Amino acid sequence: MSEPKWIKAIPVAELHRHKFRQMRIMSRIIAITNLTNVPMALDGECRHMRGPLLEGKIDGTTVTCPWHGWQYDLSTGQCLTEQWAHLRKYDCKIENGWVMVDISPLFVSQSE
Numbered sequence: 755m756s757e758p759k760w761i762k763a764i765p766v767a768e769l770h771r772h773k774f775r776q777m778r779i780m781s782r783i784i785a786i787t788n789l790t791n792v793p794m795a796l797d798g799e800c801r802h803m804r805g806p807l808l809e810g811k812i813d814g815t816t817v818t819c820p821w822h823g824w825q826y827d828l829s830t831g832q833c834l835t836e837q838w839a840h841l842r843k844y845d846c847k848i849e850n851g852w853v854m855v856d857i858s859p860l861f862v863s864q865s866e
């Protein structure tokens with residue numbers, strides 16, 4: 755397991771319930787949201803054809819991709835439409851008014 759690499763993502767004040775914010779790092783889009791007053795961050799592109807999950811509709815813990823309707827469980831990252839598909843999750847914490855995201859999973863082997 756690699757050491758965490760925390761980066762400032764967005765101010766806590768800009769994190770709204772059931773709305774996505776995004777950050778781009780190392781050519782990846784990371785979607786940040788708040789379902790239960792706890793920030794969470796996942797890959798922001800659908801595993802089907804890289805649809806923008808940030809524009810998807812959130813219902814409970816499920817987000818629906820706006821392009822072809824694949825659904826994901828935001829609490830786990832698991833795709834509910836195709837079992838093989840999974841969104842990477844990133845640990846989050848709040849520090850000094852900022853949502854911090856651990857981007858260390860981006861530095862793990864590409865074979866996952």
Ligand code: FES
Pocket residue numbers: 800801802803804805806819820821822823824
């Ligand atoms: S790109 Fe998301 S369902 Fe097709």
